Amino acid sequence: MLTGAGVGRGAGIGPVVRVSPAPVAPTDERAPADREATAARATAAFDDVAAALRAQADGAEGAAVAVLQATAQMAQDRALRTKVLARIADGEPPVAALDAVVKTFVDMFTAAGGMLLERVTDLRSVRDRVAAHLLGVPVPGVPQLTGPAVVVAEDLAPADTAALDLRHVVAIVTEQGGTTSHTAIIAGQRSIPCVVRVTGALDLEPGTVVAVDAASGTVEVDPGPEVAEAFAERARLAAQLAEDTSAGATADGVPVGLLANIGTAADAERAAGTAVEGVGLFRTEVLFLERTTAPTREEQAAVYAEVLRSLGGRKVVVRTLDAGADKPLAFATQPDEENPALGVRGYRLVRTAPELLETQLAALADAQRETGIEPWVMAPMISTPDEARDFATSARAHGLTTVGVMVEVPAAALRAEAILAEVDFVSMGTNDLAQYVMASDRLRGELSDLISMWQPAVLDLVAATARAGQQAGKPAGVCGESAGDPVMAVVLVGLGVTSLSMSSGSVPAVRFAVSRHTQEQARAVAAAALGARSATDARAAAVAALAPEVAALLGA
Incomplete structure (x- = not known):
C-alpha cells in the first residue's frame, strides 16, 4: 500500500501505464556546424510546440484551457528563446543550450517560491517538447491509451493532464506535485481520481494492477475483489446522491x-x-x-x-x-x-x-x-x-x-x-x-x-x-x-x-x-x-x- 495526498473523492482500479520519459541531451551532442541554421531550427521547435499547445487549448474544456494557454505562452516567451539562441550563437549544442537556460529559470522560479514555483512543471514540459523536436524523437508524455489505465508519472505536466483521453483514464498517480497544482485542479474538474506525492510510485511496473483511492490518498497494489466491490458501491451511492437536485x-x-x-x-x-x-x-x-x-x-x-x-x-x-x-x-x-x-x-x-x-x-x-x-x-x-x-x-x-x-x-x-x-x-x-x-x-x-x-x-x-x-x-x-x-x-x-x-x-x-x-x-x-x-x-x-x-x- 502506497500513500500520498488525494485530490477529490473518486476511486478506480486499472493497470499502470507509465508516462514516456523526457528526452535527454546526448553526451556526444556536437556544436552546430551552421549556427544560423541551428538557431532557425530551434526557433521552429519553439513555434511548433507553442502551436501544438494552442491547438490543444482550442479543443480543451474548463481549467485545462487556461493551463494550456499559459504553457503555450511560456513556449513563446521571448527571454527563454533569446537566451537559448544566444548560447547557440556562441557555439553551444542546441539541446545543451536549452537545458542550461531552462535550469537557470527553474532555479529562479524555485528561489522565488510561492505560485511562481508552480510554473516549474510547465517550464520543464516546454523544455521536453522542444528537446524532442530538436532531437527528432517522440514528444514525451502519456502514450496512446487503448484501454483502462492508471497513469503514473514523476510529475504529470498540466498540458499532458489536459490532453488525457477520458475514455480510458481510470486514475492519475504522481510521485511529486501538490493538491493545489494546475494538474490536480484539472484532474478534480474532470473527475479523475488523483493521488499526488506518492513515494514509490515510479517503482510500479507497467501493467501492474492498482487500486487508487483519492478519498484516502492510497494506492493499493494487486487489490482483491473486495476492493472493486467497495469502489462499485461507492460509485452507486454517488449516482444516487446526484439524483437529488434540491437547493x-x-x-x-x-x-x-x-x-x-x-x-x-x-x-x-x-x-x-x-x-x-x-x-x-x-x-x-x-x-x-x-x-x-x-x-x-x-x-x-x-x-x-x-x-x-x-x-x-x-x-x-x-x-x-x-x-x-x-x-x-x-x-x-x-x-x-x-x-x-x-x-x-x-x-x-x-x-x-x-x-x-x-x-x-x-x-x-x-x-x-x-x-x-x-x-x-x-x-x-x-x-x-x-x-x-x-x-x-x-x-x-x-x-x-x-x-x-x-x-x-x-x-x-x-x-x-x-x-x-x-x-x-x-x-x-x-x-x-x-x-x-x-x-x-x-x-x-x-x-x-x-x-x-x-x-x-x-x-x-x-x-x-x-x-x-x-x-x-x-x-x-x-x-x-x-x-x-x-x-x-x-x-x-x-x-x-x-x-x-x-x-x-x-x-x-x-x-x-x-x-x-x-x-x-x-x-x-x-x-x-x-x-x-x-x-x-x-x-x-x-x-x-x-x-x-x-x-x-x-x-x-
Whole structure:
C-alpha cells in the first residue's frame, strides 16, 4: 500500500501505464556546424510546440484551457528563446543550450517560491517538447491509451493532464506535485481520481494492477475483489446522491448556496445543466491569457453576456482579472519582480495598468444591459478596506450594484468587518489564504501538512471572516477547492459560511453532507475542528463529530 495526498473523492482500479520519459541531451551532442541554421531550427521547435499547445487549448474544456494557454505562452516567451539562441550563437549544442537556460529559470522560479514555483512543471514540459523536436524523437508524455489505465508519472505536466483521453483514464498517480497544482485542479474538474506525492510510485511496473483511492490518498497494489466491490458501491451511492437536485440547505432549513466554479462560457453551459444554484467563481483571466494585448471591451462583453444567458438568471459571481505571479500577462506583468506571489497581482494591477480593470467593468456593465441579468462582481487580492472601497466605487460607477471582494490575504480576514462596510459580500479563496497564512509554497511536498486548509490557524481566519459577514448581515462564501470536500463543507457551514462554490461534480456529496446536519450540529463539527492542535487532528475531530450516516456514506 502506497500513500500520498488525494485530490477529490473518486476511486478506480486499472493497470499502470507509465508516462514516456523526457528526452535527454546526448553526451556526444556536437556544436552546430551552421549556427544560423541551428538557431532557425530551434526557433521552429519553439513555434511548433507553442502551436501544438494552442491547438490543444482550442479543443480543451474548463481549467485545462487556461493551463494550456499559459504553457503555450511560456513556449513563446521571448527571454527563454533569446537566451537559448544566444548560447547557440556562441557555439553551444542546441539541446545543451536549452537545458542550461531552462535550469537557470527553474532555479529562479524555485528561489522565488510561492505560485511562481508552480510554473516549474510547465517550464520543464516546454523544455521536453522542444528537446524532442530538436532531437527528432517522440514528444514525451502519456502514450496512446487503448484501454483502462492508471497513469503514473514523476510529475504529470498540466498540458499532458489536459490532453488525457477520458475514455480510458481510470486514475492519475504522481510521485511529486501538490493538491493545489494546475494538474490536480484539472484532474478534480474532470473527475479523475488523483493521488499526488506518492513515494514509490515510479517503482510500479507497467501493467501492474492498482487500486487508487483519492478519498484516502492510497494506492493499493494487486487489490482483491473486495476492493472493486467497495469502489462499485461507492460509485452507486454517488449516482444516487446526484439524483437529488434540491437547493442546498441544512437539516433545519438554513439555506447554503451550492455553486460552480467556471473559467469559460462552455463551462457555464455545462454547469447550467447540473443541479447548481449558479456560479460562485467565474475566473475571467482565461480570456486574457496567451494574448499579446488585452481583449477589447466588446470581446469581453460578448463572453460575459453568453455566461449570464447560459445560467438563465441564476447567480453568477464574476472575479475580475486575477493575473500576475503564476498567470503572467505579456501586456501587464512586471518583468523584474523578485517575488511575484507577493507583488503586483490581482487587484493590485490598478497600480500599473488601471485601464484593464476599467475596461473589464465597462464590459460587465454592457453585458448586464444586453441581457437584463445582473452579475455579482468581486476583486481578487484585496488587502485593505481602502482597496475594497476603491474597487466598489469603480464598479458602482459603471452601474454594477452587487459588489464584493475576495478574502485570500490574512490582512483582509483580520479586517473583514471594515471591508464588509464597503462592499456587499465577500468570498474566501482558501488555496491562497492557506498559503499566505502558513507562509508555505503550495507545491512544496515537504510542507504539505502546513498548507492544509485544515490548519486551525486557517480555520480561525475563515471563522473571523464568516462572523464579520453575520454581524453585517452580508454573504460570506467560500470558492476555494476546500468547498468541494463534504467534511470541510459541514465545518464551513458551522463557521457561518453562506455559500460553497466548487467543481460541479462535487456538489451532490456536499449537498448530502450539509443536508444531514442542523446548523447547530454543523457548529459542533466546526468547534471540534477549531479545538484541534494540528491539521490532521482537526479533520479527525470533524469526522468524529459528523452525523453517523454521513461519515459512513462518505467513507470518512
